[in-house]
Amino acid sequence: MEFKLLLTRSTKLKPASSASDSRLPSTGKAANPQLFRTAETDKLESTKNGKKRKRSAAVQQDEEDVPDLDFFSSNKRPAASVTETAVATEDDEKVSAQDAVSDDDDSMDEVERRTILNSHKIKVTDMRDLEEIQVQPTSTTDSKKKKKKSKKEEAPTLSKKEQKRARRLFPEPLLNFKELRSKYKISSRLAENVAEQGFTVPTEVQLGTLPLLLGESSEPDLLVVAPTGSGKTLSFLIPVINKIVRHHHSNPDEHGILSLVVAPTRELASQIVNEGRKLVAGTGVKITLMRKGMRVGDDGDAGANVLEENNEESSGSEDEEAENKPAKERANIPVTKSDILVTTPLMLVNALSANRTATMATLPLVRSLVMDEADVLLDPLFREQTLDIWKSCSHPDLRVGLWSATMGSNIEDLTKSTIRERLEDLGQKPSEPHALLRLVVGLKDSAIPNIDHKLVYAATEQGKLMGLRQLLRPAAASASDIRLRPPFLIFTQTIPRAVALHSELKYDIPAEAGGSSRIAVLHSDLSDGQRSDIMRDFRKGEIWILVTTDLLARGVDFRGINGVVNYDIPNSAAVYVHRVGRTGRAGREGGIAVTYYTKEDIPYVKSIANIIDVSEKLRGGEEGDKSIQKWLLDALPNLSKNSKKDMKRHGVKARQAPRLTDKEDDGKGTRGMRISTKSGFERRMENNKRGAIEASRNRKAAAAASGNVSDAGSWGGLDD
Numbered sequence: 001m002e003f004k005l006l007l008t009r010s011t012k013l014k015p016a017s018s019a020s021d022s023r024l025p026s027t028g029k030a031a032n033p034q035l036f037r038t039a040e041t042d043k044l045e046s047t048k049n050g051k052k053r054k055r056s057a058a059v060q061q062d063e064e065d066v067p068d069l070d071f072f073s074s075n076k077r078p079a080a081s082v083t084e085t086a087v088a089t090e091d092d093e094k095v096s097a098q099d100a101v102s103d104d105d106d107s108m109d110e111v112e113r114r115t116i117l118n119s120h121k122i123k124v125t126d127m128r129d130l131e132e133i134q135v136q137p138t139s140t141t142d143s144k145k146k147k148k149k150s151k152k153e154e155a156p157t158l159s160k161k162e163q164k165r166a167r168r169l170f171p172e173p174l175l176n177f178k179e180l181r182s183k184y185k186i187s188s189r190l191a192e193n194v195a196e197q198g199f200t201v202p203t204e205v206q207l208g209t210l211p212l213l214l215g216e217s218s219e220p221d222l223l224v225v226a227p228t229g230s231g232k233t234l235s236f237l238i239p240v241i242n243k244i245v246r247h248h249h250s251n252p253d254e255h256g257i258l259s260l261v262v263a264p265t266r267e268l269a270s271q272i273v274n275e276g277r278k279l280v281a282g283t284g285v286k287i288t289l290m291r292k293g294m295r296v297g298d299d300g301d302a303g304a305n306v307l308e309e310n311n312e313e314s315s316g317s318e319d320e321e322a323e324n325k326p327a328k329e330r331a332n333i334p335v336t337k338s339d340i341l342v343t344t345p346l347m348l349v350n351a352l353s354a355n356r357t358a359t360m361a362t363l364p365l366v367r368s369l370v371m372d373e374a375d376v377l378l379d380p381l382f383r384e385q386t387l388d389i390w391k392s393c394s395h396p397d398l399r400v401g402l403w404s405a406t407m408g409s410n411i412e413d414l415t416k417s418t419i420r421e422r423l424e425d426l427g428q429k430p431s432e433p434h435a436l437l438r439l440v441v442g443l444k445d446s447a448i449p450n451i452d453h454k455l456v457y458a459a460t461e462q463g464k465l466m467g468l469r470q471l472l473r474p475a476a477a478s479a480s481d482i483r484l485r486p487p488f489l490i491f492t493q494t495i496p497r498a499v500a501l502h503s504e505l506k507y508d509i510p511a512e513a514g515g516s517s518r519i520a521v522l523h524s525d526l527s528d529g530q531r532s533d534i535m536r537d538f539r540k541g542e543i544w545i546l547v548t549t550d551l552l553a554r555g556v557d558f559r560g561i562n563g564v565v566n567y568d569i570p571n572s573a574a575v576y577v578h579r580v581g582r583t584g585r586a587g588r589e590g591g592i593a594v595t596y597y598t599k600e601d602i603p604y605v606k607s608i609a610n611i612i613d614v615s616e617k618l619r620g621g622e623e624g625d626k627s628i629q630k631w632l633l634d635a636l637p638n639l640s641k642n643s644k645k646d647m648k649r650h651g652v653k654a655r656q657a658p659r660l661t662d663k664e665d666d667g668k669g670t671r672g673m674r675i676s677t678k679s680g681f682e683r684r685m686e687n688n689k690r691g692a693i694e695a696s697r698n699r700k701a702a703a704a705a706s707g708n709v710s711d712a713g714s715w716g717g718l719d720d
């Protein structure tokens with residue numbers, strides 16, 4: 001039965017039009033996962049793809065002869081002429097087809113590369129100091145050497161604009177997934193696994209980063225800022241897995257953790273492992289989720305055994321067993337044998353310092369460190385742990401990748417200084433010099449343009465609850481212009497508020513629609529097992545509405561959710577970008593993001609309104625279609641830097657946990673901020689009972705009580 005029919009309490013509901021159905025993110029696949037493209041590029045890309053198809057017929061025989069793991073084949077071409085373009089000047093801006101570097105049919109000239117990258121809004125920048133960029137040995141021809149030298153001499157006199165231009169790169173983009181094998185020679189099994197996922201068109205972030213990470217030029221350290229749901233996971237996993245396949249081929253005797261992927265939550269880490277397992281099948285590469293009690297580091301016990309991972313998640317009880325083992329017994333636990341370890345920061349830091357010595361154990365074999373949601377990993381909350389992990393990776397050829405949809409310039413500075421300090425501490429240099437590049441897709445720190453944002457003034461907490469109940473009853477919602485159908489997520493500011501809101505709503509779904517089992521709450525106070533079960537049931541469609549905290553704001557991919565409700569406003573613009581990015585994944589249209597705000601929230605709403613405004617501008621369309629009008633933006637107050645900081649750390653003060661329980665009232669007028677921890681249903685029952693008792697005592701009072709009961713029937717969830 002249909003969600004909407006089940007959830008509505010009205011029999012007069014009109015069936016939804018098929019047009020609006022097909023716009024729901026939960027129905028079907030996105031036609032094209034790319035967010036930015038132009039007709040001109042479409043044409044250019046299909047011409048290029050056409051050329052390649054012809055070429056591939058000619059080279060097919062060659063490629064069939066290429067052994068599976070021939071990574072050093074002479075017909076391999078450099079992917080990104082990073083250093084060639086590093087010294088671009090004003091003249092380069094006007095580059096013509098004549099200047100283009102084109103040595104065979106298959107290559108793209110610089111004009112084409114620029115056209116494609118610009119139309120997909122991909123910007124690649126060399127983040128190193130200019131002197132560093134320019135001392136790199138680069139080209140093979142004399143003329144290029146001369147050009148380079150003259151640029152070096154010019155460097156000190158470059159204006160800021162010229163320096164920016166000099167840092168700008170135009171690497172060759174990936175036009176289709178087949179090129180992964182035909183051009184970048186990734187392992188054939190890995191290429192098959194990618195093909196099996198059924199993706200046809202690479203997303204912008206894949207189009208831009210895969211050539212950089214798989215090309216012949218020395219692998220760079222990479223900062224990537226790309227929209228939510230744009231396929232960053234595949235972008236970092238393919239190169240990591242391919243590098244390990246190569247490594248196994250060239251160093252068959254070296255076993256241990258070669259790659260680390262760090263993510264801020266267990267949910268995200270576990271999702272990355274699931275994605276990874278699809279890609280590693282049959283490649284000989286192992287990917288494992290870090291578990292409590294695992295031994296991972298090199299703490300001097302070189303002769304430690306190696307534990308054979310079975311690639312299955314262990315149950316909670318096994319975790320606890322391992323964790324509770326006395327130190328002596330723990331020393332006998334074999335060191336984990338896995339090529340890729342996916343972990344949250346604290347869990348790995350605990351494992352690395354498990355022997356309680358002053359120094360942490362090291363991870364000497366790790367060559368790739370991926371930080372997913374890097375800005376939060378390097379935020380004060382996780383910073384120390386993340387930097388400890390980074391520094392425990394002691395191989396001089398370590399490459400780092402920092403990935404997120406939002407990244408402040410402070411993170412870029414921290415990355416640069418950490419790369420430098422780590423090498424100084426090591427006292428060793430990498431075997432080949434390499435760049436630190438930044439790739440940005442779209443506008444940095446903006447929300448995806450393919451969702452509808454609704455910023456709703458609800459005045460009070462009661463108003464928010466009323467609005468949310470309307471969303472749960474689509475017939476009532478027709479009075480407003482918001483039509484949000486399950487499955488969707490509801491975000492609150494704190495765990496107690498999530499728990500209370502869940503209790504409030506759990507009987508709002510009629511029994512014939514599955515009742516309270518359709519709505520659940522997920523937060524970090526639940527056990528790992530409970531959290532996994534809820535995630536599984538939400539993915540399976542058994543849970544339709546999930547009330548949660550910012551635990552699920554980042555990274556988690558529920559392919560077909562129709563929307564997100566910010567029941568409590570997010571603590572920062574970045575959190576807004578991530579929360580709403582749980583819908584509209586892989587280019588899907590029709591996702592809705594509803595944000596309620598009350599009068600207490602007014603000081604904090606401007607940054608959210610700005611994000612919505614920019615996202616609507618990115619989307620294009622008529623001025624009148626915009627949900628954020630200029631007068632509103634002008635009217636909303638700006639927040640001071642300190643208040644922003646405070647908001648980021650604590651959220652809206654009036655909504656903090658201690659004032660939220662049933663009994664508490666601080667007497668300062670914050671009573672209205674409470675969400676009762678009893679469900680609306682339970683309170684309606686109680687009210688009914690109270691009314692009945694009164695009725696037996698006093699007929700007159702009973703009449704009045706029955707009036708109240710009917711009030712409570714509709715609004716029983718607000719205040720006791």
Ligand SMILES: Nc1ncnc2c1ncn2[C@@H]1O[C@H](COP(=O)(O)OP(=O)(O)OP(=O)(O)O)[C@@H](O)[C@H]1O
Nearest residue numbers: 033199201202203228229230231232233555557586
């Ligand atoms: N080329 C593609 N075509 C279609 N779908 C894709 C493609 N690449 C990835 N996807 C799908 O897009 C969804 C989002 O991918 P992913 O979780 O990697 O996004 P993300 O960029 O990491 O998002 P977030 O910033 O929220 O973490 C996934 O369901 C993934 O399977």
